[in-house]
Amino acid sequence: MDKLTLRWFARDLDMRGNLVATALSDSLTDSETRGRKLQAIFDRAVQDERLVAIGWCSTSGQVVRRTARYPKDLGCEEAREIASRQEAAMEIEGGPVHVSYHPIVSEAGPVGDLVLMHDLSFIERRSQDTRKYLIILIAALGGAIALVTVVVAQLSWRGWVSGAQALLRGEGLLRPMLPPVPELAPLAADLRERLRDLEDEYRRMPRSDEGWSAERLQSLLRTQLRGDQVIVVSNREPYMHEKQPDGSLVVRRPASGLVTAVEPVMRACSGTWIAHGSGSGDRDAVDRHDHVALPPGENEYQLRRLWLTEEQEQGYYYGFANEGLWPLCHVAHVRPVFREQDWEHYRRVNQLFADAVVAEARSDDPVVLVQDYHFALLPAMVRRKLPRATILTFWHIPWPNPESFGICPWRSEILEGMLGSTILGFHTRFHCKNFIETVDRYLEARIEHEHSTISFGGAQTLVESYPISIEWPSPEEAREWPSPGECRAQVFERLGIPNSHRVAVGIDRFDYTKGILERLNAVERLLEKHPEWRERFTFVQVAAPSRGALEEYRSFRERIERAAERINLRFARPGQPVIHLLAQHHDHDQVTRLYRAADVCMVTSLHDGMNLVCKEFVAARDDERGVLILSRFAGAAREMPEALVVNPYHVEETADALHQALTMPAAEQRERMAALRSTVHEFNVFRWAGRMLTDAARLRLRQRVSDRVQRHSTVT
Ligand code: F6P
Numbered sequence: 001m002d003k004l005t006l007r008w009f010a011r012d013l014d015m016r017g018n019l020v021a022t023a024l025s026d027s028l029t030d031s032e033t034r035g036r037k038l039q040a041i042f043d044r045a046v047q048d049e050r051l052v053a054i055g056w057c058s059t060s061g062q063v064v065r066r067t068a069r070y071p072k073d074l075g076c077e078e079a080r081e082i083a084s085r086q087e088a089a090m091e092i093e094g095g096p097v098h099v100s101y102h103p104i105v106s107e108a109g110p111v112g113d114l115v116l117m118h119d120l121s122f123i124e125r126r127s128q129d130t131r132k133y134l135i136i137l138i139a140a141l142g143g144a145i146a147l148v149t150v151v152v153a154q155l156s157w158r159g160w161v162s163g164a165q166a167l168l169r170g171e172g173l174l175r176p177m178l179p180p181v182p183e184l185a186p187l188a189a190d191l192r193e194r195l196r197d198l199e200d201e202y203r204r205m206p207r208s209d210e211g212w213s214a215e216r217l218q219s220l221l222r223t224q225l226r227g228d229q230v231i232v233v234s235n236r237e238p239y240m241h242e243k244q245p246d247g248s249l250v251v252r253r254p255a256s257g258l259v260t261a262v263e264p265v266m267r268a269c270s271g272t273w274i275a276h277g278s279g280s281g282d283r284d285a286v287d288r289h290d291h292v293a294l295p296p297g298e299n300e301y302q303l304r305r306l307w308l309t310e311e312q313e314q315g316y317y318y319g320f321a322n323e324g325l326w327p328l329c330h331v332a333h334v335r336p337v338f339r340e341q342d343w344e345h346y347r348r349v350n351q352l353f354a355d356a357v358v359a360e361a362r363s364d365d366p367v368v369l370v371q372d373y374h375f376a377l378l379p380a381m382v383r384r385k386l387p388r389a390t391i392l393t394f395w396h397i398p399w400p401n402p403e404s405f406g407i408c409p410w411r412s413e414i415l416e417g418m419l420g421s422t423i424l425g426f427h428t429r430f431h432c433k434n435f436i437e438t439v440d441r442y443l444e445a446r447i448e449h450e451h452s453t454i455s456f457g458g459a460q461t462l463v464e465s466y467p468i469s470i471e472w473p474s475p476e477e478a479r480e481w482p483s484p485g486e487c488r489a490q491v492f493e494r495l496g497i498p499n500s501h502r503v504a505v506g507i508d509r510f511d512y513t514k515g516i517l518e519r520l521n522a523v524e525r526l527l528e529k530h531p532e533w534r535e536r537f538t539f540v541q542v543a544a545p546s547r548g549a550l551e552e553y554r555s556f557r558e559r560i561e562r563a564a565e566r567i568n569l570r571f572a573r574p575g576q577p578v579i580h581l582l583a584q585h586h587d588h589d590q591v592t593r594l595y596r597a598a599d600v601c602m603v604t605s606l607h608d609g610m611n612l613v614c615k616e617f618v619a620a621r622d623d624e625r626g627v628l629i630l631s632r633f634a635g636a637a638r639e640m641p642e643a644l645v646v647n648p649y650h651v652e653e654t655a656d657a658l659h660q661a662l663t664m665p666a667a668e669q670r671e672r673m674a675a676l677r678s679t680v681h682e683f684n685v686f687r688w689a690g691r692m693l694t695d696a697a698r699l700r701l702r703q704r705v706s707d708r709v710q711r712h713s714t715v716t
Pocket residue numbers: 236255256257258259372396397546547609
C-alpha cells in the first residue's frame with residue numbers, strides 16, 4: 001500500500017512539477033529576467049510549503065542557481081537520473097523529497113533545465129494514517145464476516161433442526177430437495193400433502209382392535225398424531241399434595257374414576273394436565289409456573305395447577321357442577337339446584353381453564369382432552385382462540401333425556417359450549433342418542449344420524465360412544481399382590497371378622513347415586529329371608545368422603561349411618577357388626593386387598609356413566625374367584641353380562657342376587673370371572689383412549705385435506 005501510494009503521489013508531484021515549470025518558463029526563457037531576477041523568483045517559489053528546493057542547470061549541465069535547501073553536492077546529471085526513477089525520491093536535509101527534472105526551451109532553443117524538489121514527508125504521515133484506517137477497516141470487516149457467519153450458521157442450524165423435525169413428523173426429505181422455483185411451490189406442497197395422506201392411509205389400514213396397551217397408544221400418538229401435543233383438562237387433579245401438621249407434604253391419589261382412567265393415558269402421552277389445585281400443600285409443590293412433574297419420582301408428564309378462590313370453588317364446583325348438572329344428568333331423585341351466581345362462576349372458571357389451555361399450547365393445533373361436566377363451556381371457548389385445535393370432550397356421567405335436561409335454565413349455552421368439540425364422547429350409545437335428541441330439541445343444528453355428527457355454527461362434532469375402562473394390571477404388579485388367602489386373613493383380622501364368615505364389599509365415594517342405601521337394604525332383606533346367613537355374613541362398605549360441603553351429601557351420609565346402625569342392631573352379635581362402614585379414604589393397595597379378600601363385590605349405582613369399581617374388582621381377581629353384583633343402571637352392565645345384573649331399586653331382586661352369589665359353586669364363579677376378566681383385559685383404558693385418538697387423527701387428516709382443497713379452490 002505504501003509503495004502504491006508513493007507511486008500515486010510521485011505521479012501527482014510530477015504533474016505539479018510540470019505546472020510549476022510551466023509557470024516559471026516565461027521568466028526562464030526571458031534572458032534578462034534570467035540574468036537578474038532568477039534567484040528572487042526561485043526564493044519566492046519555495047515559500048510554497050510543498051516545494052522544498054529549486055535548482056537551475058545551465059545548458060552545459062552546471063547548477064548555476066539553487067535555493068537554500070537544494071543539496072550542494074547534487075549535480076544536474078545526478079538529479080536527472082533520480083528524476084527518471086519510478087519513485088523519483090531522495091533524502092535531503094529535513095526529510096525525503098520528490099525530484100522532477102524539466103528542460104526549459106525558448107524559441108531560440110534550450111535555455112537550461114529546472115530541478116524541482118517537492119516535500120515527501122507528508123506521504124509518510126498519510127501512509128501512517130492509511131495504515132491505521134486500513135487496520136480499523138480490516139477489523140470491522142472481520143467483525144462483520146464473523147457476524148454473518150454466526151447468523152448463517154444459526155439459520156442453517158434451524159433449517160437442519162426443522163428439517164429433522166419434519167423428518168420425524170414423517171414429512172420426509174422432500175422439502176429441502178424441492179427446487180426454489182416459485183411456480184412449482186403449489187405443486188410441491190400438493191405433492192407433500194399427498195404423500196402424507198398416503199402415509200396416513202397406510203398407517204390406518206384396518207388392524208385388530210385387540211391388544212391395546214400403553215405401547216400401542218404411544219405408537220399411535222407418534223405415527224397418526226405425529227407426536228402432537230396432548231393437553232388434558234379436568235377439575236380433579238391426579239395427585240394432591242396434603243400438608244401434614246409437621247409441615248411435611250404427603251401425596252395422595254383422589255378417589256375418582258376419571259383419574260383412574262386418564263392417568264395411565266397421560267403417562268403414555270407425556271403431555272400436560274391442567275387441573276384445579278385443591279390439596280392443602282399443592283402450592284408448596286409447584287414451580288413458579290405452577291407446574292409439577294408427575295407421578296412423583298417418575299416424572300412422566302406435567303401437571304399445571306390452577307387456583308380457585310373459595311367463592312369460585314363454591315359456585316362452579318359445588319354449586320353449578322354438583323348441585324346442578326350432577327343430579328340433572330344422573331336423574332337420581334335429587335332435585336337439581338340452579339343459581340344465577342353459580343352459573344356466573346361456572347362460566348368464569350371455564351374461561352380461566354380455557355385460557356390456561358391456550359397458554360400451555362405449543363402449536364395452533366394441539367389435541368385437547370376435556371374431561372367431564374365441569375367444563376361444558378370450555379370446548380367452544382378454546383375453539384374461539386385455537387380454531388385448528390382437535391378438542392375431544394368426554395362426558396364421564398350419563399346424559400339424560402331431552403325433557404330432563406330441558407329444566408336447566410342455560411341448556412342452550414351448555415349445548416353450544418359442548419359443540420365446540422371436535423369429538424364428543426359418552427360411555428354408551430344410549431347417552432349419545434340422548435344428547436343428539438337434546439340438541440335436536442333445543443338448538444338449530446344439522447344432525448346426520450348416519451354418521452352421528454352434529455353441524456352447528458359452521459363446525460362439525462362427532463358424537464360417539466367410548467366405554468371407559470381401567471389399566472389392566474401388569475404381570476409384575478400382580479406378582480406383588482399378596483395371595484387372596486393372605487388378603488383375607490389381613491382384612492378379617494383388621495376388622496375382627498370371624499373366619500367362618502362370607503364377606504361382600506362395596507367400594508364407593510359417599511354419593512347418593514351409588515345406591516349404597518339400596519345395597520344395605522338388600523343386605524337386611526337377605527338376612528330376613530335367609531336366616532342361615534345371620535352370624536355367617538359380613539358386609540364391608542368403604543365410602544370415601546366426597547363433596548361433604550353439600551347438605552345433600554351430609555344428610556345422605558347420615559341416612560347411611562342410621563341404616564347401618566339399624567341393621568347392626570337387628571342382626572349383629574356384640575363386637576361383630578354385620579355392616580362395617582369405613583368412611584375413610586383407602587389407597588389403591590388397601591382397596592386391592594379388599595377386592596381379593598371378598599366373596600362378593602356389590603356395585604348397585606342408581607345411575608352411573610360407567611363405574612370402574614366393577615372393573616377393578618375383576619382385574620384384582622386373578623384367582624378367578626368372587627362374584628360381581630352389578631346394577632343394570634351402570635354403563636358397565638352392557639359390557640359385563642356375566643355379572644349378576646340387578647335392578648338396585650328392587651330390594652328383593654338384589655337380596656336374591658346376594659344369596660345366589662354367596663352360594664355360587666366355585667366352577668360357576670370361575671366361568672363367569674374368566675369371561676369378565678377377558679372382557680376388561682381387552683376393553684382396557686388404552687383402547688378407550690386409543691379409539692378416541694384414532695378418530696381424532698382421522699378427523700385431523702380430513703381437516704388437512706379440506707384445508708388443501710379450500711386453498712386450491714381459492715387459487716384457481
Ligand atoms: O364420574 C364423574 C366423576 O368426575 C368421576 O371422575 C369421579 O368418580 C367423580 O365424579 C369424582 O368426583 P369429585 O371429583 O367431585 O370428587
